[in-house]
Structures are given as C-alpha cells and as structure tokens.
Amino acid sequence: MTVPTQQIAPHALPDPERPTTSRERRRARSARQGHRAAYGMVAPASFLLLMFLIIPVLLAFGLSFTNARLISPNPPRFVGIDNFVRAFTSDPTFVRSLVNTFIFAAVVVPLQSALALVMAILVNRKVRSVTLFRIIYFVPVVTSIVVVSVLWEFMYQRDGLINAILQAVSGGTVQGADWLNDTRTALGAIIALSIWQAVGFHMIIWLSGLQTIPEELYEAARMDGANAWQQFRDVTWPGLRSTMVFILVTITIQALGLFAQIDVMTQGGPLNSTTTLVYHAVQQGYRRQETGYGSAISLIFFVIVLVIALIQRWLTREKD
C-alpha cells in the first residue's frame, strides 16, 4: 500500500513511552487508532439517528402527555393521560379509525400474502419467459402509491374504467358502484388497489424463500410418490416458515400505516368510513396543530406495531 496513511489519526505515531517491542507497539497503536477511527466513522450516522429518530421517538412519548401545539406562544403543559382518555371516550373518529385500520389489515394481510405466494409459485417454475412475468408483476411496486391512488380514483368513478370492465366481463349483469363515495364499498376499493400495488414486493420475498429449498427434497418426495399438493404441503410449506413470518409482519405493519391512499382518494370519507390511525394522527396532530393529541395517536399506533414485532420474535424464537 503506497497510500498516504494516518488521515484519521495523525497523532498515532510511534510513542517512546509506549510498549517496547515493535509488535506490541503496532498492536497498541492499531487499537488506539481503531478506536478513534471508529468513533469518527459512526459519528455522522449516530448523530443523525439521534436527531431524527431517537429524539422524535422520545418526543412521541413525552408530547403524548401534554397539550403541545405545533405553533403556540405557550409552552406545552403536562396533562397526564387526558389525550388517551379523549381518544377512547370522546373521539368517535379515533375509534372509527382504529376499527378501519384493523379491518384493512385483517383483509389485506391474508389476501396479499396468499396471492403473493401463488404468484411466486407460478413464476418459480422452469418455463419459458418466466422472468418477463416476474418483471410485469413487479412494475406496480416501483410505481408510487400516490400515483396509483390518483389513477385508481379515476378508474373507480361511476362512469369509469372499473365499472366498464365489470359490465363487459359480466355481460351487462353487474352495474358496478360509485366505489369511493359509498360507505359500503370505499374501504374495499382501497383494499383492492393497495394489494394491487404491493403484492409484487412480497412475491419476490416468497420467491427468494422458495429458492432456498433444495431441489433434492422435491426429488426425494417425488420418488416416494408424492403428488404436487403433497410436495407443497410436506416440502415447500415447512421450508417457508421463516419467510412466512417475515412476510406476515411486514405486510401487517405496512397495512397498519395506511395513509397516502386515504389522503389522496377519500380524505377519510364518506362519513369516516375510510379514516385510519395515521390519517387521523395527521389530521389532529398536523392539520389541527394539536401535536400532543396527534402524538398520543401515533404512540397508540406504535404500541400496536411493537406488540406485532414481539409476536414475531416469539414465533421465530430458537426452538432448541
């Protein structure tokens, strides 16, 4: 190496008062320089994480118990658990958002993970141009959810493309609905486009799980006379256990964070039938500037995510 050295620690020159043998000296120097270099190299990331992740998390806890406002001449005042009491007892929109968020997650999680698995199995076969199909299924993932929401809002109109297709496919028997303006269909319509956008991502995760299963296991199963379904049940499925837990958790957390679709398409309506936890937190904490109350809602959201992450740890714990 002919590169200039000691850019990080110019003082780490041989020190006469240090250990005498050259090897010891080098090791000591190495350790000291290693320390200094290490602190220098983690400092930027650590500082940024502290400023924009750790402090905000602590603030979420702290502000939840205050009446802080985004712009206010008065400093925040401690109000105990008032914000949480208000959420559960005198804010029907919050309760509604909690229910909607859970409904959304309860439908999206099983549907999206199952569809993603079916797609992964389809494109894991050794047939021609299978890569092309993988690419096509993945295209919505690289499309922004904001763009997807705008596009589907247009397609969901009363005289829009979705109703036209439904009519054509059903031979005129299905008349369709005013999807986003009907309290019975709005959330379902948003569920459909959310799955459409994100399912390709989880197909790829399933696919990488499928490809870790050794081909010999399938050969052995076939030799034992296992049919396709038995091979799936006894070889594929057990081999996908950790992939499954990962997928369930990521889809759940992603589903619980539902925001952009709502903000673009329905603004929580009609009649709060599509309002969600994060949307409500933004409404209260930002648009109405009630930072304290918005933080409390965010904290409730965080606790739910935390519980799910702990369940994941429990499910993937070492068995032996």
Place this chain on the structure above:
Amino acid sequence: MSTDNAPADTLTRKATADRTAARNRARAASGRGPGWRALGYVPMVVLALFFLFPLVFMLVSSLKPDAQILSDIDSPQAFLPVGDISLANYAGVFDRVPVARFLINSVLVTVLIVGLGLVVNSMAGFALSRLEWSGRKLVLTVVIATLIVPFETIAIPLVYWVSKLPTIVFENGLPMYDFGWLNSYHVQIFPFIANAFSIFLFTQYFSTIPPSLDEAARIDGASWFTIYRRIIVPLSGPAFATVAILTFLPAWNQYLWPLMVVQQEELRPVMVGVQYFFQINPAWGEVMAYTSIITLPVLVMFLAFQRAFVSSIASSGVKG
C-alpha cells in the same frame, strides 16, 4: 473388445432409457404434453393483464383529449393509442403546473438522500463490522432496535421537533439565527440520510469480507479510513447497489413528510405536486399526463436495472 463394449453399450442404453423416463415423469408432473403446458401460462397471463391494465390505461389516456378518454372507456380502445393522439395534455401540464421545478426538487432531494446515505451508513457499517471499540455492541443494539420504528409513528413529533431546530437565515445579507426548519430543502433531506436498515445491511455485508485484508493493509501502514476507502468500498459493489435502490424508491416517492413540512410551492417534490389537480372537476387527461411524467423516470430505471432491483428487494427479506 466386444466383451468390453457390451457393458458400455448397456450403460448407454440404460442412460437413454433413464432420460426418457425422466422426461416422461417431468411431463407428467408439469401437466402431460404441450397443450397442458400452454394452459400453465393462462393464470400467469391473466395476472399480467391485471397488473398492467391500469398503467397502460394511464399512459394511453395521457395522450387523448378528455372527451375521447370518456368515450373510449366502454371499448377496448381505452387501452389503445388511437384516435386524436397528441402531447397536448403534457403541454397543458407544463403550462399550468411548475412541473420542471417539482422534478428538479425531487431529483435534488433524492440524489442527496441516496448519495449522502451511502457514505454515512457505509462508514457506520464499517466501524460496526470491522473495528473493535467500546460501545460497539450498544450502538449495534440501538440500530437494530430502531429498525421496527415505522416513520409514521414519529412523523408528528418530528414536525414539532424540526419546527424548533435552529437555522441560519440571511437578512440584508447578514447571517442571522432563527428557529424552524419548515419550508426548506434540508428538512426534506437530513431526516432520511442515516438509515438503520442501510447500516444493518452494510454491517452484514462487510463482515463477510475476510479480516486478513485489513491486517495486511495495517502492516503496510494504511489508516482505517484508507482501508475503508480503498479496500472495503471497492469490494462491496452489490451492497452499495442494494442500499442505493432500497433508499431511492422511498425518497422519490415521499409524500407524507413533504406534505407537512413544505408549504412553499417552489420547494415541493413531485408527489405533493399531485395536489394541484385535486379540484371538483379535474382535467383527467392532464392528470394522467402528470402521473406519467413522474412515473416514467422510475419505470425506465427499473427496466434498465431490473435484476438489481429484484435482488435488492429479495435481500431485504433476509432481515428478521
């Protein structure tokens, strides 16, 4: 000779028989003959249509006048660039909306988040994976713990926090202290440079590189920063590509954060620019043109680097 040939011949014949049997078995497994194999494509093609039709509709509609978009909806022409095709909608968008400004803002913010993120997070990953220092375990634990904090949880307290951070403003050419980061470029960039998941990926990847390389360079007198810069970075192309792709998509697609912290039109990114079109009667041709403009750059990048995109998504599933 003939006695030597006989067993060899038998072997060859047996191998041929085996191969035929294997082919038959494979055919039986995959569905008996070419007709069945074609049938195997049906679900794949149906799914491909399902994932493509909205995007084709968007691109095609962006080229048509509004009246024709609506009249084409009931026929397959909705997906075909026929009739009165022009770039008039694109011209209209550029006339009415500061698209160029939005694009420049998004490119600037995205490039800085991804670029600075690669430097900051890889340095942290280097220190965490290859250097021994007190506090290493603690920092690593904190980084991994923060992986489960969804951005939506800290968004509200973070708005409050950045609205209190000090900043420098110029009044009459003199730098002055002020408070509040809202309405700026840095508020869109700094919170997203350090990324726990990127640090985690770099740490994982760097620890697979043999430590003997470091030792050899140390004996030659290289500093730790030189080792990072000249040895580790050049060997870690795949890790850098993965992190670049995984941070590029969310940076380009940012919506919730700029929605809250940037009110000034000339600082807004492309996704928030969609709000321009939220009117009672939006001109849908122009809306489709706008969403096409902000989607196509990402789509082209994805198609050019699809292998890298897919493998980086797959590697994000390794976490857990």
